[in-house]
Amino acid sequence: MDVFDREMSRETIFKDRNVLSPHYLPDHLPHREAEIERIMKILAPSLKGKKPNNIFIYGKTGTGKTATVKHVIDKLIQAKEKYNANVGSVYINCRTHNRKYQILLKIAEILYPDENFMGFASTHLYDRIMDYIQNTGVIYVVVLDEVDQVKDVDDLLYMLTRANDHLQQGHIAIIGISNNVTFMDKLDPRSKSTLMQEEMVFPPYNAVQLKSILSERVAQAFKPGMCKDSALELAAAYAAQESGDARYALKLILRAGDIADEKGEPVSDIHVKQARSAVEEDIVLDLISTLPEHPAIVLYAIASLIREGGKYPTLGGESGEKFLFSGEVYEKYEKVCREWARKPRSARWYREYLKELEMMGLITLTMSGKGIRGNTQLIKLAFSPDKVLSAIEKKFE
Ligand SMILES: Nc1ncnc2c1ncn2[C@@H]1O[C@H](COP(=O)(O)OP(=O)(O)OP(=O)(O)O)[C@@H](O)[C@H]1O
Ligand SMILES: [Mg+2]
Structure with a gap:
């Protein structure tokens, strides 16, 4: 028996491993019954040819936003068949379609499956989409998942709202989804009021x-x-x-x-x-693989000091958390630079690197508060030092 034979004859503990894959859409979503019902209520008028409100859904990553909306859209399409309603829908992941143009292109391609729109300007795509909706009178639900990823999102939302003002029949309804808290603050107030006709928060x-x-x-x-x-x-x-x-x-x-x-x-x-x-x-x-060289060395210095115990291992008290002083980390950084034949950057750059590392969630920074060495920055590593060290060593191999 070779490896293939053994693998083929091996008993597995899985019945259907695919059910655990990130792409699998379960039929039943426990603890999202209320959210499902509310979205269905908002969309229900579309089945009678009426205009549903736009919805904005916000919630942290993994709270079931995508799964819930896809589930409701499936139900909407089932109801459309059942009641012979004039409803349509498209799901767009804005991580892969992150410009107004790409989104219009995708919609046009779905509405006109036999045509090739490559190379046409967005005004043309817009006109053709409008023609379709106007001529068919369809209520068209556009799901913009991860809508915060769209670079020209204000343009896009403005255009979709304006579209509705120009339509004598038919309508475009938007469901926007995001896990980014600051996204709404960055939106133009006009886009915001368009998108937030209904607002939903998915709790963790x-x-x-x-x-x-x-x-x-x-x-x-x-x-x-x-x-x-x-x-x-x-x-x-x-x-x-x-x-x-x-x-x-x-x-x-x-x-x-x-x-x-x-x-x-x-x-x-x-x-x-x-x-x-x-x-x-x-x-x-x-x-770590995405880090530039000097921030990576700073991180390496932090992880080594934590593993060595640092000068002040007891800081952080009962919680047993290990903090480092910014000064000792800078000294270590200079030392590692010398060992690795790199020229250390100034303390000003170093503070920038710390901020960068914090933004990426690799470290946390706190001020010591008065009493402990005046008011200095304290640094904590977010992951185990051994993992960080081996990852950086691999990077510099
Ligand atoms: N209530 C639930 N019941 C069963 N599976 C769920 C439920 N909520 C989420 N999941 C599953 O968890 C995974 C993450 O859910 P989903 O993709 O919907 O999260 P999300 O809120 O869209 O996250 P993100 O903001 O990162 O896109 C999916 O595989 C989904 O099937
Ligand atoms: Mg999602």
Whole structure:
């Protein structure tokens, strides 16, 4: 038997691994019943040819915004068939279509599947979309997921509103989705009032809710008894700490499932713990791979000092958290630069690098407050120093 034969004949603990993939859309979304109902209520007039309000949905990552809206759109299309309603809809992920032009192009291509619009100006696309809606009288629901990613979002929203003013029949309704808190503040007040006719906030899931979300998926994904209840509970607890992110919970269980499957064991706590550190490693590696050289060296200096204990390891008191003084980190940074044959940058640059690292979530900065060495900056590492060190060493290999 070679490797292929062994892999093919191996028993697996999965029934349907795909159920845990990020692209899988579950039929049932526990703890989003109220949100689903509210969106359905808002969209319901469209089935009678009336204009529904625009909706803006906000919530942290992994709170089920995308899954919920896709679920409602599926239901809307079912109702359209059932009641023979003049309703249409398009789902656009603005991460991949991040300009007004690309969004118009996508809509035009869907409305006119036999035509090729490449190379046409956006005014032409706009006119053709308007023609379609005007001639058919359709109520067209445009979902703009991750709408904060659109570079010319004010233009886009202004254009869509103006479109409605010009239509004698038919209508464009917008559902905007975002996980970015500051997005609304940056919008033009006019765009804001257009988009926010209805506003919804999706709260983060707590550990109990995450557990029930996971249970349903796990029951479909694994063979009976192949994922222990305690493993599921642990994954839910970890994800609750990560701001109630259901995607993270699923990622943990999938990774734990793969680790357990490799060993031919049912998923238990130990696999979830291993999965967590593997997932954390992925995140750190991703972040660090994008860092320029000097911020990476500063981070290296921080991680080494934490591992060595630093000069003030007891700072942070009962919580046992390890903070470093900004000054000692700068000294270490200069030292590492010399060892790696790099010219250290000035203290002013160094402070910029610290801010950059904080923005990326790799470190946290706090002021010491009076008493501790005057008022100095304290630095804390967000991930385990060993992982950070090995990631940076790999980068400089
Ligand atoms: N209530 C739920 N029941 C079952 N699965 C859920 C639920 N909420 C979220 N999920 C699952 O968690 C994952 C993340 O959900 P989703 O993509 O909808 O999050 P999001 O709020 O759109 O996050 P982001 O802001 O990062 O785009 C998906 O795989 C989704 O199927
Ligand atoms: Mg989403």
